Amino acid sequence: MEWLEARSTVHTLGGQVPRTTEVLPLADAVGRTLAAAVHSLTALPSFASSAMDGWAVNGDGPWALGTPILAGDPPADTPLAPGTARPIATGGCVPAGTHGILRSEHGLVGPSVAGGPATLTRLPQAGAGEPAAGEHVRARGEECGLDERMLEPGCLLTAPRVALAAVTGHDTLTVTALPDVELLLLGTEVIESGIPGPGQVRDAYSPEFPALLTGLGLRVRALRRLPDDLGQTVEAIRSSTAALVISTGGSARGPADHVRAALAALGATVLIDGVRMRPGHPVMLARLVDGRLMLCLPGNPLAAMLVLVSLGMPLIDGMLGRPLAGLGRVALAHDIANLSGSTRLVAYRNTDEGAVPTARQGSGMLRGLAEADGVAVVPPGGACAPNQVATLPLPW
Template sequence: MSDGHSAAISWSDARRLAHETGRARSGGVELVPIADATGRTLAGDLTALAPLPGYASSAMDGWVVAGDAPWRLGAPILAGDRPASAPLAAGTARAITTGGPIPHGSRGVLRSENGTTRDGMLLRAASVRPDEPRAGEHVRHIGEEIAEGEPLLPSGVILTPPRVALAAVAGYDSLPVREVPAADVVLLGSEVIGSGIPAPGLVRDAYSPHFPALLAGMGVRVRELRHLSDDLAATTGALRASSASLVLSTGGTAGSAADHVRGALRELGAALVIDGVAMRPGHPVMLALLPGDRPMLCLPGNPLAAMLTLASIGLPLVDGLLGRPLAALGTVQLADEVKNESGQTRLVTFTLHADGAAPTSRQGSGMLRGLAASDGVAVIPPGGAPAGSRAETVPLPW
């Protein structure tokens, strides 16, 4: 096993290196119907196939008018009508609904509440501006939102519902997206049980109930999730049998006699990319390359450590695999002083209050209560951070 990064590296360097590792191994591209694209990662820059709006249309219900008042009323125009071939003659008005096509020669649209009709004529209401409508008023002009060929979305963005809607109105029926990485998850620990109240010496499985949904939200499909006892042969065999493009494990990364991930990686000839990170909790995390150049993220066994490591190191790895940019850190103002005498980056769960972010209670590496109650996770540098200062925050995948 190559130990190119045998010393613990900084938290920020680990994020960058995890992202670069994933980016160098990003998967293929597939074309999917636009109805199936929500939540996927765009695999190419999109430009508008047509202008939006594609024709001049009314922005509201009323009358489209030409020339000066009073206006003689013509046939109404409805949304969905084809644009008129003849221009609207001066002194003429036609009732129009929102989205109705504006005829050539029109001045603008008089709102429905601002006009009155009598004897086939349209007049402005008494309280209305004498120049309403001004030229182009209440008209959606061709290409007002998007010009044909204009950039719409960059490659690497997650296709949220508004982005899919934008692509649809810009003329797309299908979209190129990154293939979803398939992951195998190995949960290690002889003391872990899957149901019920654990007897003394045992603990409940904190990962199986939510890992598939959590990873799916990150853009990964869990192919297989296995629980193994702390055993070198079993761990090595499970990793050797996996052909997934991404492997994740929990537990077994420390140096005790019951921790076998490092030994299994050595037997498989894996290359270590990250071997420990100067962070608390989560410092024994490893990132390795299995045979076939497939990344394996080895998370600590303690629940809070594993979750915060997945968020801060695992998410950049997955973003890289999917061709996404490394997510920028947020910021928050601290309501209280947060101490950090460890010399390492400290990840602190917090709740938001009127005067800023306050650390939650019960956030030891083996605890989940503080994370479950939190509004976010702050990044506290060595030396700590005073009350009133701003701290960076971790993008969370939940």
């Protein structure tokens, strides 16, 4: 399957996985996925308020001063009379009859005369017509009206979006429940700690995959390490109960690769068997007999990471009901060759001249990705500077 087609396909397949929802207090909703549209429960602002510290004025100055209006004070019972002004704090309720708000730095209060009210005059640095009609007044409903659609289902609840829900009257939000994921790390040669000996390699996945997948919106239920053994691989997949199973290694066709045979023994349906991408082409996606999905990553570290980013993220977004994230763009500082018929994913650094590929990008290497600012999507045939190429959205 072509890489772009695979990216769209996994997102669609993820969207077919049944979802459940839960209702959370706003403080717990940041970072979650909204499951139901949010409508405003009030106009915003719900009353005309001052956008500045200053004076609410009516008519031409000088103005006779009345009592101050502070934020949180109830609305005035009577309109502001012509020729008068009232000190007002930012957020204060603007009385009816107000022409506009004179900024605090543009007015001068003089003493009262013969027991009368103090007087406000306009300073020379203020314009002759200041304030203009409605100036520095936040009109009722200026940001939104009652029952306006504010947030769409499937959006990531960022801090500003949760704040918007709060100011429009909400105390809770309905979010998509976190799908469970189980990790199966395959490979007899893989060790958990220490310096690998001859024929051994360090586990590159368990230190960061749980945190990475949690950040993508999953709940990690279990992480299991398995040798290259068909029977143990079959049993691990059979005994899993998570909505998504992710394996590393064993997806190619070598003598120690048993994932394909294990899926066949379990009656699973292989939905994707290889993608035209480098690195990462041995990726597989299967549907288990009970409808759950299994994403089979290659064993090489760079290949596994780039498959997770380019195909795993769209799959997870689909499971959460999120839209497929768009690709970015970056201008190249150097030509990037691609003589294969596959999409090539290339880690790069940003420079003043444009994107420059990092060194050491073999499928079994991680140094090039660790030093990168992004990942470029280079089509078959390559790409020439200073043209732009697509870039992957990254979760770090």
